[in-house]
Amino acid sequence: MKQDIFQAISDPTRRAILTLIAIQALTPNAMAEKFDMTRQAVSKHIKVLYECELIKPEQSGREIYYHFNAKKMQEFDHWLAQFRQNWKTQFNQLDHLLSTIKEQKK
Amino acid sequence: MKQDIFQAISDPTRRAILTLIAIQALTPNAMAEKFDMTRQAVSKHIKVLYECELIKPEQSGREIYYHFNAKKMQEFDHWLAQFRQNWKTQFNQLDHLLSTIKEQKK
DNA sequence: TATATATGCAACTTTTGAGTTGCGCAAATA
């Protein structure tokens, strides 16, 4: 099943995994040790993250190091962009409102 | 129940609602017309979005207009910030790698 | 005042997803 990046990031454990491997690539076993969770449970999270390309595997003998794929994370940034202008505008309007109230109090 | 902003945004319908009302405030009925979905289903999504403060209600007689709360969306931006430097670094490294390959070809 | 409209809440069903146990395969090691 093709995974949705938004759905992938909605899980706290997967967000923790991303934060960890953004610093250093890890094997599934290493991740399982970090969280109080079986290796298989971590393996499922890895599958989700892999299918939406947020992580990349690097085989090394029988071990697999999973790396963070920063490029994919930019999709979020692009989605957010449609709201960024919006929040800047809302804050400017708030500033204006506050100064108007100030004026009225004088 | 206190809702998680990541979980709130993971649902496609809720993302569509946010995109709509970022442009113009809408009533629950108006939203239900946009999607092929009962009013009650939309109402539940509204509840989720409201509980994590992504939208704000504005009562007008018996109608309720829901507005987009841009400020809350910034929480995403803050979470993304921890990766932003990371992806810039990865791209710089890629640039470096590409120019190295270029040099070798000469 | 009677009726229609806009909404929220509760109970229920169905679907999805997180986590477990059990298994098989491939690589390292004795």
Add this chain to the structure above:
DNA sequence: TATTTGCGCAACTCAAAAGTTGCATATATA
């Protein structure tokens, strides 16, 4: 070669979440 280790896949359980129907409440309108 036999055994251990690292990993993925499949079947299962259980909890959460999406969507439905039904009902209650408040406001507008005839």
